[in-house]
Amino acid sequence: MMKKTMSKLLTLVLFSALFFGCESDSETVGVFPEIEITDYTLEKFTDSNGDPFWKVKFNIQEDADYIALYSGEFGYDYNYKDGRIVELDALNFSFATNCGFGGGQDPRNQLSVLMSTDFNGSYDYNSVKISTWTDITEQFYISPFINGDEEFHASGVANLSEFIKSYQSVYLAFKYKTLNQDENGIYTTIKIRDWSVNSESELGQTDYEPSWEVVKTGLENGTRSYINTNDPVTLWCRGNHGTAGSDYKTAETEAWFISAAFPVGAEDLGKDQFVAVKAIGDIPVTSFIERYYEPGEYEAVFVAHKTNTEKPVLAKIKVVIPEE
Secondary structure (H helix, E strand, O other): OOOOHHHHHHHHHHHHHHHOOOOOOOOOOOOEEEEEEEEEEEEEOOOOOOOOEHHHEEEEEOOEEEEEOOOOOOOOHHHHHHOEOOOOOEEEEEEEEEEEOOOOOHHHHEEEEEEEEOOOOOOOOHHHHHHHOOOOOOOOOOOOOOOOOOOOEEEEEEEEEHHHHOOEEEEEEEEEEEEEHHHHHOOOEEEEEEEEEEEEEEEEEEOOOOOOEEEOOOOOOOOOOOOEEEOOOEEEEOOOOOOOHHHHHHHOEEEEEEEOOOOOOOOEEOOOOOOOEEOOOOOOOEEEEEEEEOOOOEEEEEEEEEOOOOOOOEEEEEEEEOOO
C-alpha cells in the first residue's frame, strides 16, 4: 500500500539529497542533532477492503533539521539502507511419468532431466548443442516400464537452488534419446505431465507455469515425439516404428522438450526506503504517525541530521504489532 502522499514524495526527493549527501565517517563539526522517542501508542483500523492496519503514533523530542524514519517493515529497514539482496531459498521442481508401452530400452536410460542458465532461447538443435546443460536426472524418480500401465508416477520434489549461482534465467528440459532399436530393443514410450515449478525466498513463493517447445534431431518416421495440448498437457516421447534393418529402426534420435525461461536466484532490490518526518524549515516535531500492516516486532529507527554536522544521530524503539 502507498505509505506517502504525493506532497511527501517531493519532500523525500529533496530530503534524500540533503540528508544522505552529508553523511560521512569524517570528524563531526558543529552541533549534534538531538532526538528521543519517548514512547508510542497504537490504534487498530480497517481499510475499505476489510483489511486491518495499525496507526502507530511516536512521541518525539528533537532538535534537528532533518529527520527520517525507517519503520522496520520489509523495504523500510535501516539495516538495509545501503542495499538488500534477496537470496533464493528453494527452486522446487516435480513432475510425473508413465511408461506403459515398449520396454526394450530402459526408460531411465532414455530420459534425462536437465537445466541450463545459458540457453539462448532459440529452439533449434544447434542452440541446444552449444548450451551448457546440467544433468539433474538423479534428483527424480522416473517410472520403470510397466506393460499396459496407465498410472502416472510422481517424481518427487527436488530443490534445484544449489545449481543457481546468481539472478538469471533458467530453462528446464527433458531429453528423450532412442538408440538403434535393432541393437538395443524397441523404444519405451514415456509420457510426462503434472509438472510443478516454484521458487521460495523471503519475498514468499512464486509459482511458474512453464510452456514447452520440442526440438528434434535424427531421422523421424512421422510425428513421434510431440506435445499433446489436451488437458492435461502431456509430453509424449516415442521412437520410430519400422521393420528390422530399416533406416527408421536403426536411426538414433533425440527429442528435447525445453521450457520457456523463468528468472530465479539472488535478486538485488536496491536500498530500503525511508519516510521523511521533518525537513529544514519545518516546525519542531512532537509526534509522528506511521501505518503498519502486519503483526510482528519491528525496530523503528529515526535518523536525525543538522545541516552543520556530518554524522546523523539515531533513535531506536521496538514496535510490537499484536496478532489479531
